[in-house]
Each structure stands twice: as structure tokens, then as C-alpha cells.
Amino acid sequence: MPARVFNLGVPPQRIRTFLTLFALVLAAPLLVLAVYSLNRMASLEQSEIERRVSQVAEDLAHDIDRELDRASAILDTLASSIALRRGDLPAFHAQTKAALKHTNAAIVLVDHTFQQLTSTMVDFGAELPKTADPETARHVFETKQRRVSNLFRGSVSGRPVFNVEVPVLDGDKVLYVLIMSFQASHIANLITRQNLGSVWINGVTDNKGIILARSERHEDFVGKPLPSELLARSRSAEGVFRATSVAGADIVRATVRSKVAGWLVSATVPVTFLEEPRRRSQFFAAAILGTATALGFALAYIFGGFMARPISEATAAAAAVGAGKKVAPLHSPLVEANTLTAVLSGASIELERRQEHAAFLMRELAHRSKNQLAVVRGMALQTAGQSKSIDQFTHDFNQRLQGLAESQDLMLQQNWQGAWLEELVRAHLNLFAPTGRADISGPSLFLHANAVQNIGYALHELATNAVKHGALHAPQGRVSVSWHSSDDRIRLEWKENNEQQAIQPERKGFGYLVLTQLVPQSLQGNATLEFAPEGCRWTLDFPAAHVLTGQPNQNQAAP
Amino acid sequence: MISFHARPVPDQFWFAATAAQSDEQPEAAHGNPDLEVRSLRVLIVEDEFFISLEMQNLLHGLGHVVVGIAVSADEAVRIAQSEQPDVAVVDIRLIGSRDGIEAAEEMFNRFGVPSLFVTANTDAQTRGRAQAVHHLGFLEKPVNAQRLNLGLQNVPTR
Numbered sequence: 001m002p003a004r005v006f007n008l009g010v011p012p013q014r015i016r017t018f019l020t021l022f023a024l025v026l027a028a029p030l031l032v033l034a035v036y037s038l039n040r041m042a043s044l045e046q047s048e049i050e051r052r053v054s055q056v057a058e059d060l061a062h063d064i065d066r067e068l069d070r071a072s073a074i075l076d077t078l079a080s081s082i083a084l085r086r087g088d089l090p091a092f093h094a095q096t097k098a099a100l101k102h103t104n105a106a107i108v109l110v111d112h113t114f115q116q117l118t119s120t121m122v123d124f125g126a127e128l129p130k131t132a133d134p135e136t137a138r139h140v141f142e143t144k145q146r147r148v149s150n151l152f153r154g155s156v157s158g159r160p161v162f163n164v165e166v167p168v169l170d171g172d173k174v175l176y177v178l179i180m181s182f183q184a185s186h187i188a189n190l191i192t193r194q195n196l197g198s199v200w201i202n203g204v205t206d207n208k209g210i211i212l213a214r215s216e217r218h219e220d221f222v223g224k225p226l227p228s229e230l231l232a233r234s235r236s237a238e239g240v241f242r243a244t245s246v247a248g249a250d251i252v253r254a255t256v257r258s259k260v261a262g263w264l265v266s267a268t269v270p271v272t273f274l275e276e277p278r279r280r281s282q283f284f285a286a287a288i289l290g291t292a293t294a295l296g297f298a299l300a301y302i303f304g305g306f307m308a309r310p311i312s313e314a315t316a317a318a319a320a321v322g323a324g325k326k327v328a329p330l331h332s333p334l335v336e337a338n339t340l341t342a343v344l345s346g347a348s349i350e351l352e353r354r355q356e357h358a359a360f361l362m363r364e365l366a367h368r369s370k371n372q373l374a375v376v377r378g379m380a381l382q383t384a385g386q387s388k389s390i391d392q393f394t395h396d397f398n399q400r401l402q403g404l405a406e407s408q409d410l411m412l413q414q415n416w417q418g419a420w421l422e423e424l425v426r427a428h429l430n431l432f433a434p435t436g437r438a439d440i441s442g443p444s445l446f447l448h449a450n451a452v453q454n455i456g457y458a459l460h461e462l463a464t465n466a467v468k469h470g471a472l473h474a475p476q477g478r479v480s481v482s483w484h485s486s487d488d489r490i491r492l493e494w495k496e497n498n499e500q501q502a503i504q505p506e507r508k509g510f511g512y513l514v515l516t517q518l519v520p521q522s523l524q525g526n527a528t529l530e531f532a533p534e535g536c537r538w539t540l541d542f543p544a545a546h547v548l549t550g551q552p553n554q555n556q557a558a559p
Numbered sequence: 560m561i562s563f564h565a566r567p568v569p570d571q572f573w574f575a576a577t578a579a580q581s582d583e584q585p586e587a588a589h590g591n592p593d594l595e596v597r598s599l600r601v602l603i604v605e606d607e608f609f610i611s612l613e614m615q616n617l618l619h620g621l622g623h624v625v626v627g628i629a630v631s632a633d634e635a636v637r638i639a640q641s642e643q644p645d646v647a648v649v650d651i652r653l654i655g656s657r658d659g660i661e662a663a664e665e666m667f668n669r670f671g672v673p674s675l676f677v678t679a680n681t682d683a684q685t686r687g688r689a690q691a692v693h694h695l696g697f698l699e700k701p702v703n704a705q706r707l708n709l710g711l712q713n714v715p716t717r
Contacts, residue, residue, distance in 0.1 A: 370679035374701040378609030
């Protein structure tokens with residue numbers, strides 16, 4: 001009875017495998033959601049960093065412009081000095097020195113030959129060179145507009161500096177150019193922001209592509225040209241872009257142009273810093289996935305153990321039942337396994353009971369067949385003793401054997417416990433004549449085996465005689481067989497009703513002996529045999545101990 | 560009913576008895592002539608009359624006297640008391656509440672009558688019970704004259 005519950009289309013798997021799959025399938029949507037969220041968060045963080053890079057660049061440019069405006073404002077104020085207009089340069093020199101009280105810079109006045117007239121770096125009257133950056137001064141003379149220089153080396157200090165230069169006007173005429181000169185490190189200080197963190201590097205490049213200031217290692221880089229590719233991208237790029245820094249690092253950069261000086265002001269962070277959130281989220285996703293998988297396996301292992309152990313024990317129990325052993329029910333944490341083994345246990349007990357019963361039946365059968373052989377042998381010898389010829393012996397012995405077989409058949413149907421009296425009577429009459437010629441009546445009585453055998457012999461002799469000489473010989477004769485029980489005795493009567501005179505047997509043979517002595521003796525009862533004019537009449541009176549009280553048990557053989 | 564055992568066996572039975580005897584008697588006679596001539600008084604305990612009649616014939620053929628045929632343990636004890644046989648040939652399965660082993664035990668204990676058990680295919684438990692009782696041996700059914708003769712040679716002299 002092969003039960004095909006369902007087919008997954010894959011080879012059979014262990015419980016633990018299914019449980020692991022179960023755990024992973026259950027966790028999968030959550031994992032997908034977690035990975036998606038982490039990724040989304042990383043993108044947002046990345047955008048935020050890019051936005052900040054832009055913002056910082058703008059802020060720096062704004063601060064630089066304000067600083068330059070402040071310088072311009074001081075210069076504009078000095079340019080309108082009365083002392084200067086009067087040509088009183090010593091007085092003007094004193095005014096410029098006073099104006100620089102809070103500023104770390106130098107103020108220089110040049111004429112149209114670019115000769116320095118006064119400088120706060122030296123006392124008035126000291127000999128001064130021409131300005132090292134005549135180009136910017138010339139431009140101011142020509143345009144009468146303020147101008148911020150590129151980086152150059154100061155003629156007095158020899159250090160990298162830049163100038164903010166304004167014209168000193170008299171009507172439409174430019175009399176002088178007034179210059180405030182700053183060291184490049186001034187801008188470097190301005191763009192160094194401690195609060196941004198060490199990964200941030202800000203820088204300023206002048207209009208010629210020379211590095212003017214840098215928030216990190218300023219002295220190493222100042223005065224060096226920006227790599228041309230980076231310069232080109234910085235000039236053209238809007239917003240945030242990726243590039244390689246002057247130090248050779250992969251960076252994310254935003255550049256804003258200074259409105260006052262035209263310089264490029266940049267804020268940069270390393271690419272690794274920008275990608276940090278994504279890496280972190282990937283790490284977390286991997287950690288969650290790993291934990292979920294490990295947890296899934298661990299739980300599957302533990303719960304699989306709860307199931308697999310009882311099931312393998314139940315399997316062992318089934319194998320034991322198959323091997324004919326008795327098994328006890330299992331008491332495990334798994335109800336199904338317990339139910340299964342309880343059923344198996346019941347089956348094993350039933351199997352054992354049946355094996356014992358089969359062995360009992362075999363012994364019983366062996367005993368009975370041997371005993372029956374002895375009976376048949378006795379029957380043959382007795383029949384032979386009263387036979388006048390071989391033919392007669394063959395006929396009589398065959399009939400007795402058939403009678404014995406009838407009694408045996410009836411008892412076999414009742415597991416050898418015995419037989420119903422009415423069935424016994426009918427069976428023996430049927431051997432000789434249709435029972436339509438017999439009137440059978442009596443209460444239901446179940447005879448024990450010994451009584452069945454003996455009454456069977458008697459009925460056989462009676463029927464034989466009736467066919468040969470009595471009621472069943474005559475065409476219209478009838479036989480009446482009746483019995484009744486009273487107290488502890490049973491009384492059975494065979495009565496023939498012949499149409500003609502009954503024939504008295506000439507010789508009292510073996511049949512006579514069976515009916516009057518052997519059968520009653522075996523049943524510890526009494527019998528009478530009479531030959532009345534209307535026919536033969538036989539009565540048997542025997543103890544009710546030969547009758548079973550209650551119903552025969554269908555499942556048990558006679559003890 | 561007691562009268563039955565004393566009743567002469569009908570003539571026609573001799574046919575079978577002599578036939579059975581003619582095969583086996585000579586061999587047994589040559590085996591032990593001294594014991595062969597000794598005539599025993601035997602009680603048959605057997606509830607199947609075809610078997611007891613044959614047993615009776617065999618015993619007659621061997622020159623013994625059957626003092627009675629009992630179909631139950633109670634009847635066996637009764638006849639053993641009244642007839643004082645030399646030996647009882649006892650079938651283990653009998654009708655009634657007691658079996659042949661119990662009958663043999665009582666007959667020996669009360670009257671000193673030894674038993675020779677006749678069995679079909681007896682199970683180990685029953686055989687064990689029979690061993691515990693004084694007995695002269697077991698005879699397997701169906702019984703023949705030679706085996707019966709051998710079994711009866713062990714009967715002690717009174």
C-alpha cells in the first residue's frame with residue numbers, strides 16, 4: 001500500500017533541511033527589506049555628504065570674499081586720506097601703520113612707475129624696490145578698478161603673497177595704487193576649519209592655476225600648479241565631481257569661484273569617506289544575513305533534533321516490529337511519533353498474540369490428526385471385523401469415514417470447540433437421505449467435541465440401519481429426531497415411522513454395540529434401543545455437562 | 560456399565576485382532592519369551608471407543624486380560640480400586656475436569672497401580688507434568704502390538 005502524499009520533484013530530504021529552508025524563507029522578506037533600507041539610507045547619507053561638500057566650498061568662497069572686501073574697505077578709506085592728497089607721505093605712512101593695528105598684512109603705495117613710495121614693512125624714508133607684481137598695479141591704473149592679484153613672491157618678504165589693490169583717484173586721474181599685501185597662509189588659516197574633521201581638505205587656486213592656499217600641508221603645496229586635468233575639471237564643473245587630488249588621492253570635490261578674486265575655492269573629501277555609509281550598510285546587511293542564516297541553522301538543528309530523534313526511534317520500533325519483536329510506546333516531545341509507536345506497540349502485541357495462537361493451533365492440529373489416525377485405524381479394524389466381504393468392508397468403512405468427516409467439518413467451523421446438535425443431526429441424515437423426510441426439533445444446544453464425535457457415531461449407525469432396514473428404506477417412511485433438556489440431563493430421541501412392519505435385525509452387530517453400550521458409556525449416559533411395530537426407536541440420556549452454556553467463542557480453539 | 564468390560568468381545572472382532580497379531584507377535588515372542596508368557600490384568604483409560612476397542616484387541620492378542628475401560632479420570636480410579644489391575648494404559652486427554660496424568664497419580668498413590676501413558680503429539684508443558692508423575696513410559700499413537708508389548712515389559716511384579 002505505497003502512499004504517495006506529494007512529490008516535491010527533489011530527492012527526499014532530512015527534517016533539518018526542511019526546517020532550515022523554512023527559517024530562511026521566513027527570514028528572506030525581512031532580509032530584503034533590511035538590505036533595501038540600509039541601501040536607501042546609504043544613498044541619503046551619500047547625497048548629504050555631497051551636499052555638504054558643495055556647501056562648504058560656497059561658505060569658504062563667501063568667507064574669502066568677505067575678507068577681501070574688508071581689505072578693500074580699509075584701502076578705500078586710506079585712499080581718501082587728506083595727507084595723501086597733500087603729498088604728505090610721512091603722515092600717510094603713519095596713517096597706514098595705524099590702520100594695520102589689527103591686520104596681519106602690509107600696506108604699500110606705488111606710483112605709475114610701480115615704484116613703492118611707502119611700505120608698512122619698513123620705516124618711512126628707507127629705500128624701497130619696485131613692486132614684484134607690476135601687472136596687477138598696471139591693470140588698476142588702466143581700469144581704475146579694484147583688483148586682487150594672483151600668487152607671487154613678495155619683493156621685500158620673499159614669501160608667497162597676494163595683493164588687494166585699489167586706485168587712489170583724483171577726479172578721473174589715478175594718482176597712485178594702494179596695495180594691501182597678505183601672506184598666502186592668511187587664506188590657508190581662513191579655510192582651515194577644525195570642526196569639519198581631518199578628512200576634509202580645502203584649497204584655493206589662483207587664476208593662473210597655482211595653489212594659493214591649502215588647509216592641509218599648506219607650505220608643501222603653496223606655489224605649485226594644480227594638475228592640469230584637475231584644474232580643467234575645477235574650472236568647468238558645476239557641483240560635486242570625482243577626481244584625483246594634487247596629493248594623488250581619490251577625492252570628491254566641489255569648486256566655487258570667488259566673486260572678488262576669481263580664484264577657485266574647493267572643498268574635498270576622500271572617495272572612501274563618501275562611500276563609507278554604503279560600505280557600512282553592506283557590512284550590516286552581510287552581518288544580518290549571516291546572523292539570520294546561522295540562527296536559522298541553529299534553530300533548525302535544535303528543533304530538528306526534537307523531531308528527528310523521536311522519528312528515528314519510531315523507525316527503529318517499526319523495524320523491531322518487522323523483525324517480530326515486541327515494542328513499547330514512545331514518550332517523546334513529538335505527539336506524532338508517540339501516536340505512531342503506540343500503534344506499532346499495539347501491532348507488535350497483536351502480532352505476538354497471533355504467533356502464539358498459530359503455534360497453539362499447529363500443536364493442536366498435530367495432536368488431533370494423530371489422535372484421529374488412531375481412531376481411523378480402530379474404525380477400520382472394527383469395520384473389518386464385522387464385514388463378510390471386501391466389498392462390504394469398503395462400503396461400510398467408507399460410510400463411517402464420511403460420517404467422521406461430517407462431525408469433523410462441523411467442529412472445524414467452530415474452532416474444534418464442538419458443534420450445534422441440530423447441524424450434527426442434519427449433517428448425518430444428509431449423508432443418506434434428504435432431510436425432507438426427517439422431523440428435527442429441539443432447543444439450541446451446543447455440544448462439546450467429545451459428545452459431537454460420539455453422538456455422530458450413533459446417528460451414523462441409526463441412519464445406516466434406517467436406510468437398510470427401516471423408515472428410510474420404505475418409500476413413505478419418516479424419521480423424527482427430537483431432544484429436550486431438563487435440569488442437568490439431555491434426552492435425545494430417534495424415532496422411525498415405517499409404513500410397513502419394521503424388520504428386526506437378525507444379529508446384534510457392531511452397530512448395536514455402538515448404540516447401546518459404546519456411545520452411552522463414552523458420554524456417561526444411558527441408552528435404550530427398541531424395535532416397535534411402527535419402527536426403530538432409540539433414546540439417549542446424558543449429562544448436560546456435555547453441553548456448552550452460552551455462545552461458543554469464535555476466536556479460541558478448544559482447550 | 561462396569562459390566563461392559565466383563566462382556567465377551569464379539570466373535571467377529573477376532574478377525575482384526577489376529578491380523579494385527581500375526582505381523583508382530585513372532586518378533587516380540589523371540590525377543591523375550593519369559594516376559595511374553597506373563598499375563599497382566601490391564602485397565603484401559605481412553606475416552607475414544609474406537610481406540611479403546613483396538614487397544615483391547617491388542618492386549619488380548621498379547622495374552623493379557625482387560626479388567627475395564629474407563630472414559631474419565633474418576634471412573635479410572637473407581638475401577639482401579641475395585642479391580643486392582645497390574646497396570647493402567649492411560650490416554651492423557653480425557654473428558655471431564657481431570658486428565659490422565661491426574662488419574663495416573665491418584666491410582667499409583669492410592670492403589671500402587673503404575674501407568675503407561677498413551678499420547679498423540681503432546682506439548683512440552685503436558686509432557687513435563689507427566690514426567691513428574693510415576694509412570695512406566697510413553698506410547699505414541701497410533702499404538703501397535705510391538706510397541707505396546709515393549710511398554711508392558713516394565714510392569715513390576717506384584
